[in-house]
Amino acid sequence: MSAQPTSLLGKAFAILSSYGLAIGILSFLLIDTFLGTITQKDIGLLDSQRIYFDSWWLIHDVNLGGTLIPLPLPGGGLLMVILFFNMLCGAVIRMRKGWRTIGNLISHLAIMFMLAAGFVSFLYKTEGAMPLFEGQASDQYQSYHERTIEVHRYDAAGKGDDKALIIPMKHFADLDPGKARTFFAKDLPFEIQVTGYQRNANIVQAEESEKTAIDGYRVQPVKNAKEDEGNVSALEITVKLKDTPEQKAILWERAQEPFTVKVGDISYAISLSRMKWKLPFAIRLNDFVRELHPGTMKAKKFTSHVTKISSDGKEEPKVVTMNVPVRDQGYVVYQASFSEGSSGEQSVFTVVTNPSDQWPLWSCVAVAIGLIITFLGHLVRFLRRPLKVKTT
Template identity: 35%
Template sequence: MEISETPPAKAPRSLPGKIFDVLSGFGLATATLLILGLLTWFATLEQVNNGLYPTLNKYFATDWRNIFLLPELNGKTVWLPLPGGYWTCAVLLLNLILGGIIRIRKGWKHVGNLIAHFGIIFMLIGAGVTYHFSERGNMMVWPDEQSDAAEDYFEYVVEVAEIKDGKPENIHVIRGKDIVDLEGAKLRTFHLPEMPFDLELTGYLPNALPVSSAERAPDQQQYVADGYFLMAKPNLGKAEAAEQYIAGCYARIVEKNGPKSSPFILSGASYYPFSYRNGDRIFTVNMRKRLWPMPFTVRLNKFTAEFHPGTMRPKKFVSEVTRLENGVKANFTIQMNEPMRYEGLTFFQASYGPLDAMPGQTMYSVFEVVRNPADQWPKYSLIIVAIGMAVTFLIKLAFFLGAGPRKFRNV
């Protein structure tokens, strides 16, 4: 009598192994792709009412408040909590690395799958590079007018310039990253080449307004300069609201080897810059959102806005523009999902105004200008994915054709 041996019991999977199985599993990949599809669908519809940039910040921001969000549809909240797009992409990237590269079967039969997974991973990494390293601003242009500079959405800078013949020259820009930490009593002196003075900054507030001390007494012992003080406004706690912040700080003129001036207020809400005379020379100090010049000029020839019947909800808005560069003209049409790309810059149709414009009233166009080092990475990643799929197909075809003669010989 034969006695069969019972195979040894399989050792239970350890906790790290179980976690690895979940993170690298096909189920997690399917769930993240479905969530990304829903996020993209809701964001595409919502940007029509709320604008491109606020919608992107809501659905794809890194802020911890955006780990979960509630989408909107036709202006109404949809009670379907969804993970934020940034965090969903991060989970998908981890899943692809663990499951599509580490866990996947190896060998020349599976080389096509490996290539395709590398392509998708490259696409997600490109999205991360775009989010963290791209430069974004907006350009507002009225019909028959032109512009050659974009305004940053968030960064406030301090500009110091000398006025000659009514025009600013020798402009010195102090970037936002050098002043945002100057809160409270912390101060910093900035040395200005080619100018007879330096500039001392302190008391930076990311969102504040100058208020007259005669109308309202300082509530937190703020310093009063020329009868005004900076009153801090509340942090709205939303990434899309930061675009509306108005920065401010206190400043002093520091003469080279000389005395300091009385403190004065710099604010993004000021209509005119602070002016200072040194002998026969006149200088201005101003706080404003950073401007970055374009390598060409954009002229708006015509702006068309279509609205849903009986409402002010935009249905479609189109800008017909001319790009002017070194005497050469080129005409483009910019509309939603059809941007203008040129010299590493992309112009999107982002918004319009005035928002309360009456029928027949002239309206301006607002473009979102993006400089993105990974602008073409999605195209390259799609090429890699296509190559991987083609390799997989050819390998399967070769096996199919090779199996046919063998089956015929065995008959």
């Protein structure tokens, strides 16, 4: 291995497996982490995560005495991908295998496994909220961030289809006012043109003279909330049905009812809402208990006594409390928070499904073992050496 690699691939491998690359990546990751942490004060967690950590590259504006200097940086996503291959080449393929390096090998493999877990959860994890009043049951949870446009068909008798068509957020979130995109589906007798997406907006009554008003209303953009959960998005649609005039409507996340298009006897309800996922079982909240530290308003414990209702109707009592979620059929139900309204206490659960849920746990054990082996080896050698110096 000591010979200088001559082929292009060999050179690339040498770079990819080098300490220099590792240091470079770790340093950039450190910078990204630092910047991504301090910018959270201004732009909130979700945006800083997207810009600094889920990205391939980014531009950070450095404030130098009042003037902003754009500084291009590799994004966290790119760095972690390279780091993975750097470890694969440097610490797994190239490293001399032996008892002295076994600890290193284990810990690097474990970290790679952890990165893989992160990648898997980035791709496949779904996470959402399920708010329930006491006595209420549900089998679905809705995303904190992902919005969708939904089209749900109802027949003449008012019975809805089992499935609704959905347009995911990535297909319309870029449609600023002035940009439009038309959506169609083979079961749909009309096309929907979407435009004017606003991440956070109010619906206000328009002046009579306003040309752009729709049904006497217009979308009023509002400054983005610090945390994305607080944003209420809105957009405008134009429904194009053959041989009939176009119908315009405003869709709003907080709208109480959908916009309805009628084609013959069939009604289509169109709405903008948070992405919803269905669980293979339902949960009914029986009792929500909030314990406080005596004489204060400080929470001591939130506990929800729930019933899990399987698809075959079988019922089973469960208890969800802080730090102790319920894991079932690949789903995890957490006690997230609660709200107290005029209609009683509402317990809010977070529901998560993540194929790599437990991978970090295994990885952690392996990392610890690997590092302990390595550093104990170092320590033993360290302790031996001064003695040698003294005896010679």
